[in-house]
Amino acid sequence: MALDQSFVGRTYPATDPYEVGREKIREFAEAVGDAHPAYTDPEAAKALGHPDVIAPPTFVFAITFRAAERVVQDPQLGLDYSRVVHGDQKFAYTRPVRAGDRLSVTSTIESIKSMAGNDLVSVRGDVHDEHGEHVVTAYTMLVARAAEEA
């Protein structure tokens, strides 16, 4: 089924703030096996010029993807979510995410394409802190694989 092209360029209201906690960062860093002290030791982070522990680079995806899901699961868009896989992912950082941040995501549908029966949807998530300053932008391309022939 062709997706509704009128969704391209649509921007969704900013999400409620997500408060980044030191222990959540620690849990994530341990889950990816990354022992860099800047993730767990505030003094080590300060020695590198950060005001508090920072999060590993891909940590913010948990927040942006939750926002993107709301968008791509919009029934009007017509995406078959059960066939969705992650096509590609990019982050552009103004600064690293750090403990104490209260982050909001504004999602925008950047493009909708159809290729060889697959539906490709690109969503941009602009992440700002509680002062309205830009932290990172996540670019997520989701692919709904073509349904198999019956």
Added chain:
Amino acid sequence: MAARISFDDVEVGQELPAQTFPVTRADLVRYAGASGDFNPIHWNEKFAKEVGLPDVIAHGMFTMAEAVRVATDWAGDPGALVEYGVRFTKPVVVPNDDEGAVIEVSAKIGAKDDEARTVRVDLLAKSAGQKVLGMSRAVVRLA
């Protein structure tokens, strides 16, 4: 940000220290919990096979998190990362045994930007002989 590598000491084509990252089923369960991604293709073999996968596969974001460590460990400060992008080309298949799978990551300097004092690190991630990430690039600001 305070990367410990000096921009002037880096040359295009230079290789970074390669790393290997083992990944077992237990790692995937732990990552699911930490990231909130509970898609059963990452822990339920029966479900994975029903949707046409060879077996349980690692989260693409797990592989992405491992690969960038070759760049951030080298630079010294993960906060020096300016940009990081990948394409998920092939899944990392994780069998249900003690060994699991291995993600092998190598990297070299692809380009230098004199004005921004950043370098582009081109990452190559493989598992079981297959390239699992494409167009995998990290831009890092150096001292």
